[in-house]
Amino acid sequence: MITQEQYRTRVKELLSSGTVKMVIGYKPGSTPDRRRPLFIRTAEEANRLVLDSACITNLSGYLVTEGLLSDEKKVAIFLRPEGIRSINILAAESQLNADQIIILGFDSTGSVVKTLDGTHAGDFSELLGSIKQNSPVKPSEVLFEQVEQMTPAERFAFWQEEFSRCIKCYACRQACPMCYCRRCIVDSNQPQWVNTSSHTLGNFEWNIVRAFHLAGRCVECGNCGRACPVNIPLRLINRRMAQEVIEAFDHFPGLNQTQEPVLASFKKDDSETFIL
Amino acid sequence: MTKILFTDKLHNCVEKWQSAGLTVIGPVQKANSSSYATVKNAGELDFNMVLPDRSIKELFFPQTEPILHYSIKKQEINTRESLPPNEPRIIFGARACDASGLAIDDPLFGWDYKDEYWFQRRNESVIVTIACTKADDFCMCTSLTLAPDSTKGSDVLLRPLENNKGWQVEELTERGREAFAKIADFLQESSEPAAPLAVVEEKFDLDSCVAWLKNPENFDSKFWKEISMRCIGCASCTFLCPTCHCFDIQDEGDTYSGIRRKNWDSCSFSLFTMHTSGHNPRSTQSARWRQRIMHKFNYFPGKFSVNSCSGCGRCSRQCPVDMGITETLQEISKLSQ
């Protein structure tokens, strides 16, 4: 609870001094285990903020919605390490100016919350570097292992079954900080690249598009999987893609703001004879 | 004495209905997600969940449905309408909110144009609702003038017995009576008492909310922006909602042949109102959220004299950012006091 108090005090300072125009954090939700995103503009509202281990949503996506940062004013935001990585990627992809973002960093182990030292994305590079070092080569999840062990045909059947439930609500896309495109490729109809229908083929198309467009950009914050109303285990796809990218390119997204996007960079001396 | 269907006879009933040509559908829990799905036998039905994650709507108005096949040759254009195959079915174990949702949408689908897809399935389906004996934090039928044992939209209402060994049977419509006549051999007269219904507290005062929404001054209230700041504009709430009914018509294929389909659409998407010019009359998420609330509790009742919400709670239960109809109407209740 010390952490929550520390942060409330800090938020009050930031708002009353006019350093930031808004703070994005968490407040209690509709059930004891739920937390909701909270946007506050005055110091008086700071006491509405909660900070505990149930604050899991990666809030960074709100920074790039509806021109929030277009007035060049600063915004403070509560972020876990994955959220800080998102800021770095958004900055590297020219979606925001990281100087405008004051980070209230935190992390948790069990129910214990700890603050992270630093205020700007650049201050956390050491921490992020060590996360890269310690990132698991293989996750401990049983289901992931099971899917890995499957034959291609079995794996196809597994995903066919999972994707058959998809209703194309695009909650996974909307919840993802990296899905900021003003016109998503699946919404484009001149030409219509991807069928809009939510039949098995259309669902496959969407989920494969999502997997590819997030490869090397996903920070595994879990927003997409938690958002999915039919509980498709999207984290398995994210994990697999993250693993591919680190194995093939030693690329761990979101380390800093100058990291080149792995699927959008090109080297003349690339050993491959083609690019995708 | 009441007519009772004992749980241990359900296997026989399902077989009987199936041999009479009915597809049997009911709540099924599968792969971490639940829905109303076709079952082969009674064992697949799950009566323990509060309600399925996905609503009954998709059985009548599927997320995607072919309506026309076309082919274009040099001198001729051929089109073939595609209606759903005839499939008489019984939906066993609907929830009162889901069944009510269908009844709420009937006038909509039959208003200026009679939607054959909807009504063919409506006419072919017997809806057997089980009154709820448990509810969760999100259930709010009672706030919408409904109840865990509402009969609206149902052909038969079953009340679970206190000893959990079966259901009291109340046949409500001719279609319901016919379906239950087929299983008459497996029904028994008995005086077993029904279990108490789920207690669902009223969450807001609907009348004052509706009055607030009807006041034109509130259309531009700053309330809309505040309440919907965190909405991420997905379609989870509209697609899971038993009464949301918007769809888009899309052609799949090419200039020479293809399929015209009817696909779910949602006013939460910015694309929903995007004009070809690029102008979007609902350019912000708050305008889109206002539309959802206004449509359900102002425009729809203005036209059909019923709110477009049955209180199933799915929009709040599943919302990725813990929003939903409930919170918004609770806040409006407060504003209008």
Ligand code: SF4
């Ligand atoms: S794809 Fe999912 S896990 Fe990855 S960054 Fe986006 S929301 Fe987070």
Ligand code: SF4
């Ligand atoms: S959130 Fe789930 S159901 Fe919705 S589009 Fe994504 S995968 Fe499909």
Ligand code: SF4
């Ligand atoms: S209210 Fe929730 S479920 Fe509905 S569009 Fe907004 S974020 Fe999605």
Ligand code: SF4
């Ligand atoms: S608006 Fe929400 S509570 Fe009402 S019927 Fe739709 S999903 Fe259920």
Ligand code: SF4
């Ligand atoms: S609330 Fe929106 S999606 Fe639902 S029926 Fe109304 S306009 Fe359509």
